[in-house]
Amino acid sequence: MEENELGCGGKREWTLEEKESEAAAIGYKVIGQLERSDRVFKDYEPVFAVIQIGSHQFKVSNGDCIYTEKLKFCEVNDKIILNKVLMLGSKTQTMIGRPVLPEAAVHAVVEEHALDAKVIIFKKKRRKNYRRTKGHRQELTKLRITDIQGIEKPEIPTPAKKVEKAAVAA
DSSP, rough: OHHHHTTSSSSOOOOHHHHHHHHHHEEEEEEEOOTOOOOOOOOOOOOEEEEEETTTEEETTTEEEEEEEOOTTTOOOOEEOOOOOEEEOSSOOEEEEOOOOTTTTEEEEEEEEEEEEEEEEEEEEEETTEEEEEEEEEEEEEEEEEEEEEOOOOOOOOOOOOOOOHHHHH
């Protein structure tokens, strides 16, 4: 028998339904890999969203980068949908969810998986010669926000060219 059949020492195999339910509990859904034709960097849109990933909340707008705790089942360049949107806002309107907005979604791309700075845990009992040092580095996922859906985006006024008046010499 192999180690996976015994259940000790091997990695667990996840089914597709288990992966999707785990991701939904955290607040995201993996769409697939990023294509070469996909436009990641879009024009600035003056809208923002407050999203929840796991137990953390982030205020994001189009083009922002955020670091979250490591998202399971995501690879670099995966497109994901963050569906726990708590609030959407723009200059003209604000929508607040109770607790989430069902029709809103924030699209993001996984840029990298990284490690956070090291945290030192030091335990000591004085006069007992007891000292223990332990370190920990949290795994992080860097996300780039590509699109916010669920709110009408106001038009950005383009500055019109000024017509200069010719001075008439008298």
